[in-house]
Amino acid sequence: MQNMTNNIMLKMTDIHKSFGELEVLKGIDFSVAKGDVLAIIGPSGSGKSTMLRCINRLEEIDSGKIEIMGRALAENGADGRAEYVDEAKSREILACTGMVFQQFNLFPHMTVMENLLEAPVQVKKRSVEEVRPEAEELLRKVGLFDKRDAYPGRLSGGQQQRVAIARALAMKPEIMLFDEPTSALDPELTGEVLKTMRELAQEHMTMVVVTHEMAFAREAASHVMFMADGVIVEQGQPEEFFAHPKQERTVAFLQNML
Amino acid sequence: MDNLLHTITLMLEGTQVTLEIFCITLVLSLPIGLLAALGRISSLKPLRLLMEFYVWIMRGTPLMLQLLFVYFALPMVGIMLPDIAAALLAFVLNYAAYFAEIFRAGIQAIGRGQYEAAKTLGMTYPQTMRRIIIPQMIRHVLPPISNETINLVKDTSLIYILAMNDLLRVARTIVQREFDMTPFVIAGVFYLVMTFVLTWAFKKLEAHYAKYDQ
């Protein structure tokens, strides 16, 4: 049991979040253990992105508790509203997370290599000579070593997304967050990105992936979570989840996806 | 012939004053404009309002009035500046305000995805601005900055009213003395050469920045 709690990389407890009048997250609880690949699925507007963005403080929760590798990023104060740790602490806690966006968000004024070097050099203050071999290795891994001197604007969407994954990995994160990484891609380009993600999963990277790719959720994920209207409707292991969904809403959603 | 040479020599001296005002104004107003732009988008409301007010005043009143104001009003409250410093003060304040508006629009045109990517990589706000946002902004604002810079060349002629011997004033002095319009034509040619060189330089810059475009 002791060992198990030590393995918890991310723990979200009773998360509530509203945008003005609109309550988007209505009490979310889940945790992710080391090496887990959690796929989050659900209809549009159900709060998946918001939930993911709350993990790394791109959005701030109203109440609840967020723990990352055993350290609280936010927890409720006496008034029942979430209080965040200060900026420096927050940065330190979140240093072990990396994120990949639907729109890639590469830095267009930097080459592929410069995109990878930027954060290790600027944030971690490491030397370019030290980081470059690691960056080259990552680019080889995602199959884009020969594009290292190209600008992102010259790459296909699939290539850009693989660079974005490599860029996040260059910071050596322990947890990778993906927000619909293939949704902005032409169908024929999703495969190469999913392949990269599968390889990452096989290397036991802890991953939280919001996705519409049911095949990926079924085959690469260790856990699947179905969200609707700001709550977790159902979660489980993919075989069980896809073969025997228990909730009506899940059944309806899965039928729609096929 | 000797006369023409003499005229041109005098006018080159005037050009020197013009270029001096131009260069110093540009070198000072660009960074000040950038700081003002950052102030205008700052999360500190008082700073934001102050910068908005400053830009509003500077863009809402004639540069000529600002020049006269600095030139005549400051001595009245006991601040004695050399002529050229007074002129520069007005020019820098005015141009920094215009540049600030251009920079602000350029910064705000950059999507929040860039900020978010930088944030998730652990970059601080100053790092994000310096390394990610401002370099991209510069490329977007080159055309309007180029326009303003060319305006500045021409606006330097306003110091004419402050009795400084810039290109235009030298030209007028000679015209009045010799009843000959040639100096005006020469002045026109000099201004054209300056704006032409600037246009060319900005084209080069734009081409340089276009390298990461599709």
Ligand SMILES: Nc1ncnc2c1ncn2[C@@H]1O[C@H](COP(=O)(O)OP(=O)(O)OP(=O)(O)O)[C@@H](O)[C@H]1O
């Ligand atoms: N910054 C925001 N301000 C106001 N409302 C927002 C904001 N971000 C999201 N919302 C709203 O919150 C709800 C949940 O949005 P969210 O993006 O989390 O959904 P999602 O499950 O990721 O949907 P999709 O599958 O379309 O990406 C939506 O109704 C959305 O309009």
Ligand SMILES: [Mg+2]
């Ligand atoms: Mg979403």
